[in-house]
Structure formats: C-alpha cells, structure tokens
Amino acid sequence: MKIKVRGMRGFFGRRFAGFVRAWMSTLRYEAVYLDESLDPVRQEGGPRIYLVWHEYLLAPVYLRPDANVAILVSRHRDADVLQAIADASGFDCVRGSTNRGGVAALRQLAARGEQQHLVMTPDGPRGPRRQLAPGPVYLASKLGLPIVPIVVAYDRCWRTPTWDRFAVPRPFTTGRMLLGEELPVAAGLDRAALEVRRLEIEQTMNRLTDEAEAWAATGRSRPDAKPCRRERPRERKAAPSTPRRAA
Numbered sequence: 001m002k003i004k005v006r007g008m009r010g011f012f013g014r015r016f017a018g019f020v021r022a023w024m025s026t027l028r029y030e031a032v033y034l035d036e037s038l039d040p041v042r043q044e045g046g047p048r049i050y051l052v053w054h055e056y057l058l059a060p061v062y063l064r065p066d067a068n069v070a071i072l073v074s075r076h077r078d079a080d081v082l083q084a085i086a087d088a089s090g091f092d093c094v095r096g097s098t099n100r101g102g103v104a105a106l107r108q109l110a111a112r113g114e115q116q117h118l119v120m121t122p123d124g125p126r127g128p129r130r131q132l133a134p135g136p137v138y139l140a141s142k143l144g145l146p147i148v149p150i151v152v153a154y155d156r157c158w159r160t161p162t163w164d165r166f167a168v169p170r171p172f173t174t175g176r177m178l179l180g181e182e183l184p185v186a187a188g189l190d191r192a193a194l195e196v197r198r199l200e201i202e203q204t205m206n207r208l209t210d211e212a213e214a215w216a217a218t219g220r221s222r223p224d225a226k227p228c229r230r231e232r233p234r235e236r237k238a239a240p241s242t243p244r245r246a247a
Contacts, residue, residue, distance in 0.1 A: 016081055017088040024062040027154075027169055029228040030221060031177040038148050038179060040067040040117050043233045047117050048182065049140050049147045051132075051205060054124035055164040056152035057082070059175050061119075066090035066232045070112040072105060074125035092116065106139060113143045122205075127163040130209070132202035137194050140185035147201055149180035151208040153216035176216045177228065178208050 037044045041064055050069075052060050061071070070092040073083045083093045092112065096105020109118055118139070122132040140147050153176045154169040169175060183201055186193070215222060 014084050014088070017084040020058065020085055021062060021088060023171065024058060024169070025230070026171045027059075027173055027175050029059070029063060029175045029177065030225040031179060031228040032222060032225050033179045034181045035179070038182060040064055040069060041231050041233050043068070047113055047115065047143075047145055049113070049118045049120060049136055049145050050150050051120055051122050051136055051147055051201075052150045052152065053130055053164070053205070053209065054121040054127075055129070055166045057121055058085070058167075058169070059152045059177065060150050061086055061089050061091065063228060063230050064089075065230065067117065068115075068233065069117045069119050070094055070109060071119040072096065072109060072121070076125060079125065091119070106135060109139060110143060113139070113145055118145070122202075123164065129164050130202075130206055132198055132205065134194060134198050137185055137189075137198045137201060141187055141189045141194065141197075144187055146182035146184050148182055149178075149201070149205045149208055151178045151180070151205065151212045152176070153209070153212040155216050155219050174216070174219075175228075176212050176225075178212050180204065180208055 033039060036042070038048065040048075040050070050060070066089070071086050071094070073079050073086060073093045073095055075095045079095075083095070086093050094105050094108045094112070096108070109120075112118065120136045120139075122136050123130055136147060139145070152167075154167060154173055155176070156170040156173040158168040158170065160166040160168065183204060185197055189197065
C-alpha cells in the first residue's frame, strides 16, 4: 500500500510540476547581479552553495534548469511535490533535513559538492522563517565552498498560511531577484566561530531580501537590473572539482 500511495504521489507530483512550470512561465523576471559570473548558467569557477529562503524557492528552480545542481529536499511526504518540480528542472535531489535524515543528507551533499553546485533552503523545512540553520555554514566550512545568496520577491503574490508564508506569484506579475556576492567560510571553524559566521550570513540574506521586496513593492525596474529568462547552461560540463578542506 505504501508503494502504491507513493506512486500516486509521484504521478500527481509530475503532473503538478508541469502545471507549476507553465504557471511560472507567465511571469516576467528581472535580476540584479552583484557578480554576474556567479550565475550557475555561466558555468564559471568551481562548485558553490546557493542559499534561497524556502518561501521563494520556485523561481530559482524554474529559471535555472539542468545547471549541474544538487538540492536538499525534506524527507517529509509534503516535499514529494517539490522533488517532482526539482526533478523536472534537472536538479539532483537529496532527501533529508535537520530533523529527519540530516546526517546522511549532509554526507550525500558533501559528496556531490565536489563536482556540483548545491542549493539549500537554510530555513527549511520547518523554520523558523528566515532564520539560517547551521547546516549550510558547517558544510561550507567542511568542503571549502563559498556561499552565494539568491533572494527573490514578486510584485504581486499570494501567501500560504504555512510557517514560511510560501509565496505563490500571481500570473503575469514580475519576479525580482538579487544574486549576491560570494560569502567565504573559513575551513575548520569551531562551534562558536560557525555561529558567528551563521549570523553574519543570515543578516546578509535578510538585508538582500528586504532590498528585493522593497524593489518589488515599487513595481518598477531598476537601472542595474537585467532581464532574466529560463535558461540552461551555456556549456554542458561539470563544474571543476574543488579539494575538500578538513573539518
């Protein structure tokens, strides 16, 4: 019975993924790049850890398919639909979270981080909203990978009554995005140093999120904004390997 139920969830998840892709295609997107070379579509440099708040995950997954990315998805059954959406965009899904399968998931991400970019929702899967969990910073310190924040806002959206107030953009609205600069994380940080860096990165992400939401509230473009469209990597190749650093 469990297999049958999971199969049904997978079936409807795939159908829903197609619906979401069609829905997101009605939007217009603009992006401000603090460093355009960090856009995964450019395939420049080595692997990175991209962070995006749980409530705004739809836009990055839709816009950058097949970008040599592994994404952490919760083991909770509610995340089956999210996995279907990520699968449809060519993301390599790792199931786990800080609560369920966290250690195994971090090990899988560590292995993938040698060749792939990683995407994590640092406040997921259960919150608190817009508070960065220690996992991404620990992983960055262990692997020697920089963290890159991706923040999103919509000119008009609905909000779900969930812990993250998940943002559902209204059709034909505009998505506004900021791609931040690389945030380095030193190797082998102890617990106290990890907490200091965690707070710094959390503050940076929230500052950029406030900026993106203020921009979206104007309903207007910015002089430094560029049109952004759904785009696959310009060169189909894996990102160069980056040596691990000792934990």
